[in-house]
Amino acid sequence: MADASLPQQKSWWRKNQLTLAPFLFLAPGALFFLVYVIFPVFESFQISLYEWNGLGDKEYVGLRNYEELWWDDAFYVSLRNNLIWLVLYLLAIPAGLFIALFLNQNVWGIRLYKSLFFFPFVISQVVVGLVFTWFYDPTFGLFNEVIGVFGLGPVSVLGDDRYVTYGIIAAGLWPQTAYCMILYLTGLNAVDPEQIEAGRLDGAKGWKMLWYVVLPQLRPATFIAFVVTIIGALRSFDLISIMTAGGPFGESRVLAYYMFEVALSEYGFRMGYGAAIAVVLFLIMMVYIAFFLTKMYRDEKGV
Amino acid sequence: MSFKTNTLAVLAASTIAATSAFAGGHSLSGDLRIFLDTSNPAPRATMEAMIDRFGELHPNLNIETTVIDREAYKTQIRNFLTANTPDVATWYAANRIRPFVEADLFEDVSDLWMEPEIANNLASTKGAMTIDGKQWGVPYTYYQWGVYYREDIFAQYGLTEPTTWEEEKANCQTLLDNGVKCYTIGTKFLWTAGGWFDYLNMRTNGFEFHMDLAQGNVEWTDDRVRATFANWQELIDMGAFIDNHATYSWQEALPFMVNGDAAAYLMGNFAVAPLREAGLSDDQLDFYQFVEITPGIAKAEDAPTDTFHIPANATNKEAAREFLRFVVSAEQQTIINGPDNLGQLPVNAQSAVADDEFLNQGFAMLSSNSPGGVAQFWDRDSGAEMAQASMQGFQEFMVRPERLDSILDRLERTRQRIYE
Numbered sequence: 001m002a003d004a005s006l007p008q009q010k011s012w013w014r015k016n017q018l019t020l021a022p023f024l025f026l027a028p029g030a031l032f033f034l035v036y037v038i039f040p041v042f043e044s045f046q047i048s049l050y051e052w053n054g055l056g057d058k059e060y061v062g063l064r065n066y067e068e069l070w071w072d073d074a075f076y077v078s079l080r081n082n083l084i085w086l087v088l089y090l091l092a093i094p095a096g097l098f099i100a101l102f103l104n105q106n107v108w109g110i111r112l113y114k115s116l117f118f119f120p121f122v123i124s125q126v127v128v129g130l131v132f133t134w135f136y137d138p139t140f141g142l143f144n145e146v147i148g149v150f151g152l153g154p155v156s157v158l159g160d161d162r163y164v165t166y167g168i169i170a171a172g173l174w175p176q177t178a179y180c181m182i183l184y185l186t187g188l189n190a191v192d193p194e195q196i197e198a199g200r201l202d203g204a205k206g207w208k209m210l211w212y213v214v215l216p217q218l219r220p221a222t223f224i225a226f227v228v229t230i231i232g233a234l235r236s237f238d239l240i241s242i243m244t245a246g247g248p249f250g251e252s253r254v255l256a257y258y259m260f261e262v263a264l265s266e267y268g269f270r271m272g273y274g275a276a277i278a279v280v281l282f283l284i285m286m287v288y289i290a291f292f293l294t295k296m297y298r299d300e301k302g303v
Numbered sequence: 304m305s306f307k308t309n310t311l312a313v314l315a316a317s318t319i320a321a322t323s324a325f326a327g328g329h330s331l332s333g334d335l336r337i338f339l340d341t342s343n344p345a346p347r348a349t350m351e352a353m354i355d356r357f358g359e360l361h362p363n364l365n366i367e368t369t370v371i372d373r374e375a376y377k378t379q380i381r382n383f384l385t386a387n388t389p390d391v392a393t394w395y396a397a398n399r400i401r402p403f404v405e406a407d408l409f410e411d412v413s414d415l416w417m418e419p420e421i422a423n424n425l426a427s428t429k430g431a432m433t434i435d436g437k438q439w440g441v442p443y444t445y446y447q448w449g450v451y452y453r454e455d456i457f458a459q460y461g462l463t464e465p466t467t468w469e470e471e472k473a474n475c476q477t478l479l480d481n482g483v484k485c486y487t488i489g490t491k492f493l494w495t496a497g498g499w500f501d502y503l504n505m506r507t508n509g510f511e512f513h514m515d516l517a518q519g520n521v522e523w524t525d526d527r528v529r530a531t532f533a534n535w536q537e538l539i540d541m542g543a544f545i546d547n548h549a550t551y552s553w554q555e556a557l558p559f560m561v562n563g564d565a566a567a568y569l570m571g572n573f574a575v576a577p578l579r580e581a582g583l584s585d586d587q588l589d590f591y592q593f594v595e596i597t598p599g600i601a602k603a604e605d606a607p608t609d610t611f612h613i614p615a616n617a618t619n620k621e622a623a624r625e626f627l628r629f630v631v632s633a634e635q636q637t638i639i640n641g642p643d644n645l646g647q648l649p650v651n652a653q654s655a656v657a658d659d660e661f662l663n664q665g666f667a668m669l670s671s672n673s674p675g676g677v678a679q680f681w682d683r684d685s686g687a688e689m690a691q692a693s694m695q696g697f698q699e700f701m702v703r704p705e706r707l708d709s710i711l712d713r714l715e716r717t718r719q720r721i722y723e
C-alpha cells in the first residue's frame with residue numbers, strides 16, 4: 001500500500017482491467033457457491049461413510065450406509081414417490097400453457113383475472129399445504145362434499161397410502177401451474193403477429209396453429225417452465241411436511257423428506273445415513289443437471 | 304388472544320412468600336442463561352414468573368431467559384449444548400437424556416440428589432433421571448396418562464367405568480351399536496399410537512417386559528409381543544377407533560370427543576385443558592385408569608416427566624445448581640404445578656396437588672395404584688431410532704392390521720441393526 005508502488009500497480013491494473021473485471025465480479029458469488037454448495041457436497045460424501053449421531057465421535061463404516069440403503073424399503077418408497085413427483089408435476093406446463101392462452105385476450109378487467117390466476121403462486125407453500133389439508137379432510141373437508149355429489153364415498157386422501165402422494169402433488173400443481181402460466185403469458189407477448197398472420201393465410205387453424213406456429217416461438221418459455229417445474233418437484237419437501245409429515249406410515253415421503261427424517265427430525269440423528277440418502281439424491285439430480293447443461297451448451301453453440 | 308393477567312397478578316403476590324431457605328450462604332452473581340422449551344402461553348408465563356421469583360432472591364444475578372418453540376427446541380438443543388451453551392436447559396426424562404450423557408454434554412448432578420431435601424422428596428422420579436448410576440438433571444413436572452371419557456355419554460347408554468378388558472370391550476360394543484366411536488385418536492405425528500402400545504403392552508405383558516422391549520432386549524417377533532397386538536387388533540376389528548385417524552394430529556382429534564362422535568381418548572392430562580376450553584364441563588368429562596388385561600399383572604402407568612439440566616459446557620454452574628434446587632423445592636413445585644399454571648403433578652412429595660378432579664385422580668393412581676412401575680412414554684423409554692420405526696409400525700398396524708407380520712419382521716430387523 002506504499003505510495004511508491006502505486007503508479008506501477010495502477011498501470012498493471014489498467015493493462016489487465018478487462019480480463020480481471022469479470023473474475024472480480026464473479027468472486028463473491030463463486031466464494032459463496034464454493035462454501036455453501038460445493039464444499040457441503042463433498043462433505044456429504046465424506047459423512048456418508050461414517051456412523052455419526054451429530055454429537056459424539058464419528059465411526060468409519062465404509063459403504064455400510066449405502067448397503068443398508070439397498071435393503072431399505074422406505075428408501076424405495078421415497079424413490080418411487082420422487083419419480084411420481086417428477087412426472088406428474090410436469091402437468092403444470094400444459095396446464096399453465098392453456099390458462100395462459102385463455103387469458104391472452106383483451107377484455108375488460110383481464111389484468112384482474114390474470115392476477116387472480118397468479119395468486120396461488122404468491123402465497124406460501126405452507127399456506128397451500130394447510131388449505132389443501134382442510135380441503136381433503138375426510139370428515140369436514142370440501143373435497144368429500146364435492147365427490148359426494150357424484151355419489152362417491154368418503155375418501156381420506158391424505159390418510160390412504162394409495163392416494164396420498166397424488167393428493168399432495170395436486171396441491172403442489174396449483175401454485176406451479178400459476179407460475180408456468182405467467183411464464184407463458186410473457187412468452188405470448190413476444191409471439192410475432194406477422195407469423196400468425198402468415199400462418200393464417202396458409203390455412204393453419206386451432207391445434208395446427210398452436211403446434212406449428214405458436215409453440216415453436218414459445219420454446220424459451222417452455223424451457224424455463226420445464227426447469228423450474230423439475231426443480232419444484234425435487235423441492236417438494238414443505239408440502240409433504242405440512243400435509244402428512246411423510247405419513248401415513250411413510251408412504252408419502254420423498255428422498256429429501258426421508259433424509260430430513262433420518263438425520264434432522266426429532267427422532268433422527270443418523271447423520272451418516274442421511275448423508276448417504278443426500279448423495280443418492282444428488283446423483284439423481286446430476287443426471288438432470290448434466291442434461292440441462294449440455295442442452296444449454298448446444299443451444300448456445302447452435303445460434 | 305387473551306392474556307392471563309390475573310394469573311400473573313396472583314403470582315406476583317405470591318413471590319413475597321417465596322422461600323428464603325435456599326438463599327442462605329453466599330450470594331450468587333454473574334450471568335445465568337436459561338433456555339426453555341415451554342413456548343405455549345400458559346407454561347411460558349409460569350416459567351417466567353418462577354424465574355422472576357428466583358431473581359428476586361438473587362438480586363446480583365443477571366438472569367437471561369430464552370424461550371424456544373417446543374418442537375424447534377428438540378433439534379436446536381443439539382446445537383446449543385455444544386456452542387453458545389446456556390447454564391440451564393429444559394428437556395425430557397429417561398432415554399431422551401442418553402445421547403447427551405454419552406456425548407458428555409450434560410452435567411452430572413448426583414451431588415444434588417445426595418442432599419436430603421432432594422433425596423427424600425424426589426425419590427419417585429430418581430429412576431427416570433438416572434443413567435449409569437448417576438443423575439443428570441432434576442424433574443419439574445409430570446402428568447398422568449389414562450382414559451379421558453365423556454361421562455354424559457357413558458351415562459346415556461348406562462355404562463360405567465370398566466376395570467377389566469372384557470368390560471372395556473363390552474362398553475365399546477354398546478357405544479358402537481349406538482353409532483358412537485369408542486376412542487378418538489390422531490396418529491399423524493405417530494406418538495399417540497405409542498401411548499396405546501404402551502398401555503396394551505404393559506397390561507398384557509407387564510412393566511418389566513415392556514422396558515425390556517423398549518431397550519431392545521426382546522425380539523419383536525416374540526409371541527408376547529404378538530399377544531399385545533392381538534389385543535389391539537380386537538379393538539381395531541370392532542372399529543373402535545375413529546376413521547382416518549392417520550390424517551389428524553392429537554388436537555385435530557379432539558372435536559370428535561367434543562361433538563360426541565367418540566366417547567373416550569387415551570391421552571395425557573394435557574388434553575383436559577383444550578377439552579374444557581371447547582366447552583366440556585367437569586360433569587361431562589371424567590377419567591379412568593386403563594383397564595386390566597392379563598389378570599394379576601401389576602399395573603404400570605405412563606407419566607412423562609419434564610426436566611431441567613445443566614449443560615456440561617455451562618459457565619455458571621453454581622448458580623445453575625441453585626436454580627435447580629429452587630425449581631424442585633416444595634413451595635415452587637406447588638406454585639408452578641398449580642391449577643392456574645401448568646396444572647400438572649408436582650414432583651416434590653411435600654408439595655400440594657392442585658384441587659382438580661383429574662389431577663387428584665391422577666395423583667391417587669400414580670401414588671397408590673401403579674405398583675408395576677412408572678414408564679415415561681414409548682418415545683422416551685426406547686431409543687429415538689427404534690421409537691421412530693416402531694411408532695410408524697403402530698400407525699401402519701392401526702390402518703392395515705393385516706400387515707402385522709411384515710411390520711413385526713421389519714421392526715425386528717431394525718432392532719437387530721440398532722442393538723446387535
